[in-house]
Amino acid sequence: MNKKKSIRRTSDGPEVPITPMLDMAFQLLTFFVLTYHPAPVEGQFSMSLLPPQPATNLDATPPPDAAPSNELPATLRTVTTTLRADDTGGLGRITLGDVDMRDLDELAEKAKEVLENPELPFDQALIQVDPKLRYEGLLQVVDVLSKYTTKIAFTILDEVVPGANL
Amino acid sequence: MAGTFSEELKAEPNLTPLLDVVFQLITFFMLVINFSQDTYDARIKLPVAPSAKPVDSAQAAEDRLVLNINPNGTLLLNGREFGPDEAAREMQLQADLVKLNFRNKPDFDPNNLPTTLVIRADRNTPFEPLHKLIVACQTNGFRKFSLKAMTRGN
Numbered sequence: 167m168n169k170k171k172s173i174r175r176t177s178d179g180p181e182v183p184i185t186p187m188l189d190m191a192f193q194l195l196t197f198f199v200l201t202y203h204p205a206p207v208e209g210q211f212s213m214s215l216l217p218p219q220p221a222t223n224l225d226a227t228p229p230p231d232a233a234p235s236n237e238l239p240a241t242l243r244t245v246t247t248t249l250r251a252d253d254t255g256g257l258g259r260i261t262l263g264d265v266d267m268r269d270l271d272e273l274a275e276k277a278k279e280v281l282e283n284p285e286l287p288f289d290q291a292l293i294q295v296d297p298k299l300r301y302e303g304l305l306q307v308v309d310v311l312s313k314y315t316t317k318i319a320f321t322i323l324d325e326v327v328p329g330a331n332l
Numbered sequence: 333m334a335g336t337f338s339e340e341l342k343a344e345p346n347l348t349p350l351l352d353v354v355f356q357l358i359t360f361f362m363l364v365i366n367f368s369q370d371t372y373d374a375r376i377k378l379p380v381a382p383s384a385k386p387v388d389s390a391q392a393a394e395d396r397l398v399l400n401i402n403p404n405g406t407l408l409l410n411g412r413e414f415g416p417d418e419a420a421r422e423m424q425l426q427a428d429l430v431k432l433n434f435r436n437k438p439d440f441d442p443n444n445l446p447t448t449l450v451i452r453a454d455r456n457t458p459f460e461p462l463h464k465l466i467v468a469c470q471t472n473g474f475r476k477f478s479l480k481a482m483t484r485g486n
Binding site for chain 2: 187192310
């Protein structure tokens with residue numbers, strides 16, 4: 167008697183066919199799973215790069231209408247780092263000013279000494295880059311220097327650089 | 333009597349909870365999927381630089397132009413490839429478009445365009461073609477650059 171009642175109860179109500187809806191839902195799910203590509207974790211170094219400009223000749227006579235300024239010219243505030251590539255285009259030789267660095271750790275140490283010392287005028291960095299150096303090597307150095315200064319510019323090595331393009 | 337017996341044995345699994353789960357999964361994928369990554373080029377393998385900062389919302393709202401550069405130094409822009417000389421012409425064209433779009437802005441300076449150039453260069457790209465491209469951009473008035481890198485390795 168109970169069985170008959172239960173059969174009657176199920177047959178009384180409207181029966182919505184769920185199976186086609188489930189099929190469609192699975193198709194949608196498959197589409198989204200296949201087209202989903204998680205975005206890579208990308209970061210960036212933001213910089214303002216001006217085109218190279220002629221450096222100030224320290225011995226030059228200032229124009230008569232020039233306003234007096236105590237600010238040092240950009241060339242005297244710039245630490246120059248030179249990067250040379252090895253045979254494979256990787257980072258070969260790193261020179262900070264005139265001193266060769268053993269590795270990136272030493273570069274970081276010296277750059278910190280120079281750029282974070284308030285008694286020294288340096289607050290910006292110019293990187294002279296070997297034309298054959300791969301971008302990866304350049305960014306390794308940018309990665310180190312960006313910890314101590316936000317003013318970073320680069321130019322090609324052996325190019326006549328009249329001034330920093332900062 | 334036999335027909336009634338077979339009806340009683342019919343297995344009807346309850347599909348409603350399964351459907352609920354599937355719909356939740358669909359909702360998740362619909363929310364996280366991003367179709368607007370048209371400027372992202374998967375062929376470019378970016379170098380790793382842990383100090384690279386993630387793009388914040390203010391930077392993302394700026395006018396940005398993404399330049400993908402492959403290991404040969406070829407510029408990939410809008411689905412087209414440009415060699416070094418063509419790239420310089422293309423950047424002049426892009427600069428003209430920016431100047432046209434922003435010419436009515438009060439603080440507009442044609443020598444300091446408001447557009448940020450996002451450089452996505454492959455880790456194996458030599459510096460020379462990259463430098464040529466940057467110089468071409470600078471010559472046409474672009475000043476704001478962003479160098480893209482992965483914050484951690486794959």
